[in-house]
Amino acid sequence: MKQKIRKKLSIYFLLSALVITSFAGCSQKSDSSSTTSDTTTEDGEEAPNYSIGLCLSIDNEYYNYITKGFLDAVYDTIGEENVTVDTKFITPEANGESIIQGFLSKDVDLIFANGKAALSAASIHTIDTPVVGAGVIDFKTTLHILDDGWDRYTGRNITGISGSPSVSNQLSLLLETNPTMKHIGILYSPEDTDSIYQNEILENYLDDAGIPWKEYELTSSVSAAAEYIAVTEAAGSVIEPSEKAFASAKEGAADNVESLGEDEIISDILSPNSARSAQISKFWEDETTTDDATKGDASTDETSTDDGTTDNAETVDSTDTSSDEEKDTSKADSSSDTDEESEDDSALEDVDNTSIIETAVSECDALYIAAGSTLTDQIETITNMANAAGISTIGGDMTLGQYTLVTLYSDPYEMGYRAGKLVERILVDGENPGEIKIGLPSSNVTKLYQDTVAELFGMEFPKSFQEYDEFISTYEVGSTITRIQM
Numbered sequence: 001m002k003q004k005i006r007k008k009l010s011i012y013f014l015l016s017a018l019v020i021t022s023f024a025g026c027s028q029k030s031d032s033s034s035t036t037s038d039t040t041t042e043d044g045e046e047a048p049n050y051s052i053g054l055c056l057s058i059d060n061e062y063y064n065y066i067t068k069g070f071l072d073a074v075y076d077t078i079g080e081e082n083v084t085v086d087t088k089f090i091t092p093e094a095n096g097e098s099i100i101q102g103f104l105s106k107d108v109d110l111i112f113a114n115g116k117a118a119l120s121a122a123s124i125h126t127i128d129t130p131v132v133g134a135g136v137i138d139f140k141t142t143l144h145i146l147d148d149g150w151d152r153y154t155g156r157n158i159t160g161i162s163g164s165p166s167v168s169n170q171l172s173l174l175l176e177t178n179p180t181m182k183h184i185g186i187l188y189s190p191e192d193t194d195s196i197y198q199n200e201i202l203e204n205y206l207d208d209a210g211i212p213w214k215e216y217e218l219t220s221s222v223s224a225a226a227e228y229i230a231v232t233e234a235a236g237s238v239i240e241p242s243e244k245a246f247a248s249a250k251e252g253a254a255d256n257v258e259s260l261g262e263d264e265i266i267s268d269i270l271s272p273n274s275a276r277s278a279q280i281s282k283f284w285e286d287e288t289t290t291d292d293a294t295k296g297d298a299s300t301d302e303t304s305t306d307d308g309t310t311d312n313a314e315t316v317d318s319t320d321t322s323s324d325e326e327k328d329t330s331k332a333d334s335s336s337d338t339d340e341e342s343e344d345d346s347a348l349e350d351v352d353n354t355s356i357i358e359t360a361v362s363e364c365d366a367l368y369i370a371a372g373s374t375l376t377d378q379i380e381t382i383t384n385m386a387n388a389a390g391i392s393t394i395g396g397d398m399t400l401g402q403y404t405l406v407t408l409y410s411d412p413y414e415m416g417y418r419a420g421k422l423v424e425r426i427l428v429d430g431e432n433p434g435e436i437k438i439g440l441p442s443s444n445v446t447k448l449y450q451d452t453v454a455e456l457f458g459m460e461f462p463k464s465f466q467e468y469d470e471f472i473s474t475y476e477v478g479s480t481i482t483r484i485q486m
Helices: 002-035 061-078 096-105 116-125 169-176 193-209 222-234 282-293 302-305 310-320 320-335 340-350 354-363 374-389 414-427 451-457 468-474
Strands: 048-056 083-089 112-113 131-136 158-162 186-189 213-217 366-369 392-395 406-410 446-449 465-468
Touching: 048 061, 048 096, 048 116, 048 414, 061 083, 061 112, 061 131, 061 414, 083 096, 096 116, 112 116, 112 414, 116 131, 116 158, 131 414, 158 414, 169 193, 169 366, 169 392, 169 406, 186 193, 186 354, 193 213, 193 366, 213 282, 213 354, 222 374, 340 465, 354 374, 366 374, 374 392, 374 451, 406 414, 446 451, 446 468, 465 468
Parallel strands: 048 083, 048 112, 112 131, 131 158, 186 213, 186 366, 366 392, 392 406, 446 465
Antiparallel strands: 406 446
16 A cells, blocks of 8 residues: 555645646746736727736745736736736745735735735735735634624735635535544644634534534644744734634634733634633433443533543543542553653654644544645544554645545645636726625535545445546646636
8 A cells, every 4th residue: 555655645746746837837938928018908098007016925835826816817817918017925035914015115016915824924914905815714713803793804905715625525524434433533633713714614513413523633843833834924913923823713612712922912712822722512412321330430410511631631520539540650660761861752753643643543433624724744644543453534735635534635726716806806907905704615616535544445436526646647737727818
């Protein structure tokens, strides 16, 4: 299986390289031709030339596809000869703030913010220039909108298209893959606000269907946590990020907020420094009462559902203190390091979530990991343990889908193209961005399964599914999108 996975990854990375090379050619063509400003209208008057600043959070194929779709839509609706484009990527040397300020100094007509860091920077550093965002999973949190009943109108100079996967389609995928499932495990790391946002939408759907679910809080690897902080800082925000950033999209979840030393500028649940504990479905206890009775004190107090495990841990401590002390003594005797040395070593080592994953596998029929999760670099470990136990896995994006049983594909080019069509409405038709709703995720998705995992489970998928690797090797990004003809 490892040899097959390596082969698959080689194909995947080769395709990525070809795509980026192809896109680079398109970008060069666009840059060289988009500076024209001397075109005329049919009446002989000089046609307007619109200047657009493009800020990309990361220079990779996902954001590049979004950008390509965006530019194609702009050119299809306004005309390439009528647009001047300035493209910048956020880097350690040039954060979002400096890029946005540069656009403003050039008096651009519109800013395209591609990705969370880019949108965050644009939202903080301009309140007048129109901004169109894409590649952002959670607009509400990114824009620090506090209204629980938010109607997707920003009321200011910003609009866009959501980059969140269609969670309702993910639920359909989950149900189709696991028709008899009774318990769903949702894996996440607490600093990953985008995953929390997706999880809570899924949880609402599961609640409506009466399906028990439980969240399992895993620790991000050192590299993933560092990357998260780097992306947060890349916006050039006045908000200082902490080591951990937590948030909840649930109504009333602010009751669990705990400040972690931020500035007073942004606070409450939409702060990047607010605390959120693991949640559990109200149906979970109802479904597991019988099983728990045979497991001793696995569920002893209703208040344990507020944070998942706190009260249970206290019960164990009070009833088995001597046993715990013996275990602690044994561990101390078996180690020649001092406590301080152990702490130093643990700081250098990566995290080990094995015990938590084992618990999730033992308690659930299926495991879900949201798109863009900071657990992505641990997905092989997660799926290996789940596969060994016969537990299906659902990945929220294509990277996770290399290892999970099933996933969904949504074309990033389509998201960019939908965002690009908004430019004509704003610059040509004069619409106010604050009065244009943030577009919902596309329902145009492809259901995929991973054949290596399906073989382990002895599963066969209907024609409505496509095999992951076959799809990757044949699908042309943007090929299914109907473009506007001028």
